[in-house]
Amino acid sequence: MHALSPCSVIIIDDHPLFRKGVSQLLALNDELHLIGEASSGEEGLELARALEPDLILLDLNMKGMNGIETLKALREADLAARILIITVSDAADDLVSAIRAGADGYLLKDMEPEELLERIVQAQRGRIVISERLNGLLARSLRDEAQAAERSIAPLTDREKDILACLASGLSNKLIARDLNIAEGTVKVHIKNMLKKLKFRSRLEAAVWAIDQNMRNHLPQGRNTGI
Structure with missing residues (x-):
């Protein structure tokens, strides 16, 4: 996307009133810039492949192909789009499933419109966004799993710890690269290695776990932006 171009967005949601x-x-x-709407997962997948948007706003509870199935299919299609879940569900299972399927954020439909718009803007800028009241819910789920898996930051290199701290503060790959004075491609490699060591499937999952571990206190140069 060109620096001056608006972020292209499509909405996949089976409620016409919400889409409007x-x-x-x-x-x-x-x-x-909204470039398309779809009322089902099947239609949304087709639309995303045709338009290749920068950002996809996706509902979870849809008839036919549900949101998680649609999310997995979009990721398998290898689209570059960031995918943001916007749903009524505050269930821990839905939240964790969405993150593990590759969601870049998870927001609730009952948010104030101004806050919802602000979070969507943050998401398109590369930030990790999640409704505040769900942070604790997700952290508890990951903490329980971590205890069972004996997950710790011990196997990480110092650079990977720096990057994990940056993720915990919601920084995009571009901002991490700038802060650490390394190439964006190098950041991606470190994140991939870090996720493998920690046995996480997504950067959002790692970020929320890192917040729970107080990793934001380990930010390089004391930077602390907050998710």
Whole structure:
């Protein structure tokens, strides 16, 4: 995406009223440009392949192909888009499933419109976004699993710990690369190695676990931005 171009967005949600509300919300921000809507997972997958958007806003509870199935299919299609779940479900199982399937964020539909728009903008800038009241829920799930798996940061290199701290503060790969003075491609390699060592399937999962481990206190140069 060109630096001056707005972020192209598609919405996949089976509620017409919600799609209309979000489209009106997106129109309030010059950084976002809605290029398509879909009322089902099947239609959304087809639309995403055809339009290759920068950002996909995806509902979980849809008839036919549900949100998790759609999310997995979008990831298997190897699209470069960031995928943000926007749903009514605050269930721990849905939250963890979405993150493990590759979601870049998880927001609830009952958020104030202004806050929802702000989080969508943050997501398109590369930030990790998750509804605040779900942070504790996810952290508890990951903590329980970590205890069972005896997960720790011990196997990580100092550089991987730096990057994990940056993830915990919601920094994008581009910002991590700038802060650590390394190439963005190098950041991606470190993240891949780090996820493998910690047995996590997504950067969001690792970020929330790192917050629970107070990793934000280990940010390089004392930077602390917050998710």
